[in-house]
Amino acid sequence: MLSKDFDRLDFTMSKKVLVTGASGYLGGRLCHALLNHGHRVKAFVRRSSDISSLPLPSGDGGFELAYGDVTDYSTLLEAFSDCHVIFHAAALVEPWIPDPSRFNSVNVGGLKNVLRAYRETGNIEKIVYTSSFFALGSTDGYVADESQVHSGKFFCTEYEKSKAIADKIALEAAAEGVPIVPVYPGVIYGPGKVTSGNVVARLIIERFNWRLPGYIGEGKDKFSFSHVDDVVDGHIAAMNDGQPGEKYLLTGENASFKDVFDLAATITHTKKPQFGIPLFAIEAYGWLLVVLSRITGTLPLISPPTVQVLRHQWAYSCAKAKAELNYKPRSLEEGLTEMLPWLKQLKLIKY
Structure with missing residues (x-):
């Protein structure tokens, strides 16, 4: 017990941490928070990355x-050389891309490279790995916890498949003694970059501009x-208190996108949608966007794999993270009340 307490004290002291995927939606905000906690931060980014949201x-x-x-x-091995903790948040987060093999090279191959670099350097004390709720599989008709294991029989998207494969690799590494802590966020939303990782913001923008x-x-x-x-x-708490090999769901309120749109209308004192668009119609529209994407090179907001995801439920309990990491997720209403004025300030929506 005393040893465990000292381990925690070590992690709460200033550490040099590396954040992969630092230019992304989650990674950028993680960098700022780590700095605010007194840690030295190294942001691992590509030469082509937009780093405008990162600190100078x-x-x-x-x-x-x-x-x-x-x-x-x-490049990973060189970046690892003087760091104590790795936050591996880099991932290709899209429901569809023209070359699906990239999901495997980035999401699976990237994790393998992180683990290889860990073994090579010998100075890394802990790895916090950003997995995904998709890695655990759908929860049609029930609420799942960390004990759920993806059946591997069917995948809605290639992204889901890659994260499920990577999850097994992470847990196998933990069983071999690698100090890796997998965390599983839900559908992430809030202020920050309006990227594919911020799908709630993108759908709200479509909704308020009447394209949806x-x-x-x-x-x-x-x-x-x-x-x-x-x-x-939750990521920082996983660094401080998370036990290697233990899985932690960093999820929140379970709701439908209908609930999201209704809450957004209530908060902004605007009208709620009056009808539902059938999924078969959205799927047909998705195929059209895929065709246009191949012409324009711009990835579609909605694609047929997106509709496959919408045909299932993905509801999870974060009770373990609350108990062991003091995780305190805010309500969807509270989060949207913060997010909507931010979108309005950016002039992305009007109300």
Whole structure:
């Protein structure tokens, strides 16, 4: 017991941490939070990444950039050399891309490279790995916890498949003694970058600009919505208190996208949608967007795999994270009350 307490004290002291995927929606906010907690942060980004949301590099080593790619082992190995903790948040998060093999190279191969670099350097004390609720599988008709294991029999998207495969690799590494703590956020939303990882913001923008005039389907979908700052806090708590090999769901309120649209209307004193758009119609529209995507090179907001996800439920309990990590997710209403004025301030929506 005394040893465990000392381990925790070590992690709550200032550490040099590396964040992969630092230019992403979650990674960027994680970098800021780690700095606020007194840690020295190295942001691992690609040369082509948009780093405008990251802090400015400091001359004292408090914040620095490391350029590379998780698919390039040599760049990871170099970045790991002087760090104590790794937050592996880099991932390709899309329901559909023209070349699906990239999901495996980034999401699976990237994790393998992280584990290889850990074994090579010998100075890493803990790895916090950002998995996904998709890695655990759907929960049609019930609420799941960390004990659920993906059946592997069917995948709605190639992204889901890659995260399920990577999850097994992470847990196998933990069984071999690697100090890795997998965390599983739900559907992340909140202020920050409007990227594919912030799908709630993107759908609300479509809704308020009347490009999405109704509900998506009949409201039978179910997702666990996680505010981005709660997820960031959960990551830091996983570094401090998370036990290697233990799984922690960093999820939140379980609701449908109909609930999201209704809450958004109530908060902004605007009208709720008056009808639901059948999923078969959304799927047909998704196929059209896929065709246009191949022409324009712009990834579609909605694609047929997205509709497959919407045909299932993804409801989870975060009771374990609450008990062991002091995880405190805010309600969906509270989170949207913060998020909607932010979108309005950016002039992305009007109300």
